Amino acid sequence: MTAQRRVVAEVLDGDHVHLTADEVHARAVAKLPEISRATVYNTLGELVSLGEVLEVATDKRAKRYDPNAHRPHHHLVCAQCGAIRDVHPTGNPLADLPASERFGFTVSDVEVTYRGVCPNCAAG
Amino acid sequence: MTAQRRVVAEVLDGDHVHLTADEVHARAVAKLPEISRATVYNTLGELVSLGEVLEVATDKRAKRYDPNAHRPHHHLVCAQCGAIRDVHPTGNPLADLPASERFGFTVSDVEVTYRGVCPNCAAG
DNA sequence: ATCCTACAATGGACATTGTCCAAGTCAAGT
DNA sequence: ACTTGACTTGGACAATGTCCATTGTAGGAT
Structure with missing residues (x-):
């Protein structure tokens, strides 16, 4: 668990947020200015693989990430x-x-x- | 109704096709080589506005266009x-x-x- | 027949979203 | 201190979509 990953996890930790990857990046930068887009994408991808976060396609323009993965909805x-x-x-x-x-x-x-x-x- | 729009309509006329915009463009070019991507996007946008075609987000990477708009499914x-x-x-x-x-x-x-x-x- | 006008099409630039890779950084173990 | 391996970085690239100035065209007016 690195500082970068902790920041991404924190950004997603609010309740009922459904952010795009770029929004996650923007909020992560606010907490850790030197974090790169690639790292945010990597980390989001890992969280999805681990089943901690869901990708949702409610928006046709960009993927959104839903941290409420443990209760079906x-x-x-x-x-x-x-x-x-x-x-x-x-x-x-x-x-x-x-x-x-x-x-x-x-x-x-x-x-x-x-x-x-x-x-x-x-x-x- | 221009030649370009007719071609786009023809491409979508098969049954149960769910093509991306680029696939529509590729097939349209086969019938009318000088058709441009912008025209395909414009025409698809108009068809969606008219309710003749649906955008579906089954694929997270690109919009798909579903001509079966008149029967809910x-x-x-x-x-x-x-x-x-x-x-x-x-x-x-x-x-x-x-x-x-x-x-x-x-x-x-x-x-x-x-x-x-x-x-x-x-x-x- | 010619001209005018409105609209559509074109192609290319640009924006957004996402992926990939080579190099740099850092921490842990030896 | 050195090596190793994983993580991060920045930038290049790819895919998808949008915008705009210019060009083409069809139909009506003269």
């Missing part, structure tokens, strides 16, 4: 401002995919993204 | 080779998000991505 995204909330729908979407719709795949995971408009944007 | 993606199938799960995921999990959002849409391994990759 899905995402609710504001179509206007991009705000992201963790949500816990009832039911099990995996059970909703009948064998006839699996085309021989071994299905192991499901990712649900709800889209809408957040109260803030609706008010504005 | 979700996606099943092979984690190894990236193959994509359209699927139609039973149930209504929107109904599975209780009001207490909506945080005041006006939820209008839901996108479900199943991930697994396709028969081809499982065999290899």
Whole structure:
């Protein structure tokens, strides 16, 4: 555990953050000015491999990193401002995919993204 | 409707294709060599605005364009080779998000991505 | 037929996001 | 002190996407 990795871990340690790699880098630089982009990418990649952090694709432009990897959850995204909330729908979407719709795949995971408009944007 | 736009529409006209913008461009060039990347991007953007084509984020590296916009469906993606199938799960995921999990959002849409391994990759 | 005008297409520059690599740094063990 | 190995660094590069000034074109007006 080096200073660089500790800083990246700290940045992701807030609750319910969903940052892009560049945002992580920006915040890391604030704490440790000489940290390089490559190190941030490397560290994020390792955290993902270790299962400590999830990559989510709610944003079509850049990967986001979700530190809340240990409790399954899905995402609710504001179509206007991009705000992201963790949500816990009832039911099990995996059970909703009948064998006839699996085309021989071994299905192991499901990712649900709800889209809408957040109260803030609706008010504005 | 210009020759360029017709070509882009033709490329997307196959069934169950999920191409990246660059793949669309490559196929368009095969039919109309002088078409430019910018035109392909512009035309795809217009088709998305018109609701004729959907952007899907199954791939974290590039947007994919799904011409099957008129019948709701979700996606099943092979984690190894990236193959994509359209699927139609039973149930209504929107109904599975209780009001207490909506945080005041006006939820209008839901996108479900199943991930697994396709028969081809499982065999290899 | 010619000209005008509006719009589309072009190509290239640029921006963003992500990956890779050679060299430098640092700490631990010998 | 030397060696070794892992980590970091900075920069080059690649992939994807956007922007803009210029060029081309189609249709209507004269």
